[in-house]
Amino acid sequence: MSIAARPAARRTLPPYARVKRQLKSLLAAGRWAAGARMPSEAELVAEFNVSRMTVNRALRELQSEGLVERVQGSGTFAAQRGRVSARLTIRDPHAEIAERGRAHRATVHVNREERATAVLARALGLPAGAPLFHTLIVHEEDGVPLLAEDRYVNPATVPGYLAVDFTQVSPTQYLLEQVPHWDAEYSIEARCPSAKEAKLLRIPRTEPCLVVVRRTSTGGVPVTFARLVHPGTRYQLEGTFRS
């Protein structure tokens, strides 16, 4: 046998991956219009000669990547085209800084109960004027401010929130422990900081910041609404994806 036969390439793709790859190619090539119905699991079973669990896995993963939508009892549908789903990892600031071997310090600027303004009430699904918890914490790495974390919390879901010592435990970490299962929506944008934020972060008002606005809920009940402001020169989000 020639030693040059197969340098280091992987053998054959496993069946579920082959199904996935084929469907991905067809989706990318526009085989189905957005929203159009795709072959059923049974049809794919016949076409690829694999078991239903195998095509099911392929389709489930395509769904989790946002490439198809599936509706029980109805079918599998092509998602909007030209869409790439990426995974973004959001770290707890304390853990992230500690991992780099730097010193993390959190300064608590606000930690109190307030009454919900109309906007906040809507974001947290509470009546206007309802009590809610508010914290404003600045995280520093080796004395350099990296993040201003302005957060509102629904008291009903995390009653002990205000009693936590946030110089020791970050809100993210505490909330992850208290409410392990979330749904969230977030948006990321570039903005100049408000005057207050600039002062807290000790940057000029003209310095671009990465602003992450996040709203989380658990089982349909809103939990927290947070605005995370990172100085653009000191911080960036990173991620990977596969398509």
Place this chain on the structure above:
Amino acid sequence: MSIAARPAARRTLPPYARVKRQLKSLLAAGRWAAGARMPSEAELVAEFNVSRMTVNRALRELQSEGLVERVQGSGTFAAQRGRVSARLTIRDPHAEIAERGRAHRATVHVNREERATAVLARALGLPAGAPLFHTLIVHEEDGVPLLAEDRYVNPATVPGYLAVDFTQVSPTQYLLEQVPHWDAEYSIEARCPSAKEAKLLRIPRTEPCLVVVRRTSTGGVPVTFARLVHPGTRYQLEGTFRS
């Protein structure tokens, strides 16, 4: 039977979800240190009285959410704590704008072959001075610039790239069709635009921009290196996640 028994709550969670939830809670509570070994599939099978496929699914999903790492032949290990995995959807600008019912226009400012600088050569895994394709395209929505897309492409992977009419087909769309299976790394940061970018986007140099830098490869071969600059006031990224 009382009709008030169960208003609208969902029934019992399916077994794989219960396994997942339990492990998530324990992970969040710090039951295993980062990198520590977690119970094997066989142990979880015994503990939860489910089949191996069921715990396998739970663990696979936790892995895809970045909460555990799995090594064949070795075991399942807790990932770093305080980590939340989010899904970010990156849309093709043409499709995104069209979907809003707005007019999309792409202006091609650069479309040529160039020689790789040292930095670009490294990013694309080419020797310095190697030829590569360069496009610089500005996307407008109803006449307002939304994105400056500065992209370098490895000619070996997409030889026909320069011949495409990018006023009709966006690079993203074309590349998705040509190279359906990617790996990518990206970073997101807030920056002021360069003088050239400010001019292209018709914004002041002081306006914060969301800058996405993305490097993609297929099967280990680099394909493209892109810098996407969005005016902060006109664009934001959005996403969802579940934990």
Place this chain on the structure above:
DNA sequence: AAGTGGTCTAGACCACTGG
């Protein structure tokens, strides 16, 4: 009622890791 996806199972074979 028929079709579709959601899920579970019991057993199986393989590849890889570790001692």
Place this chain on the structure above:
DNA sequence: CAGTGGTCTAGACCACTTA
């Protein structure tokens, strides 16, 4: 070598949608 994860299968039951 034993233990671990990676994957497949054939059949099953259920819930939901559609007609």
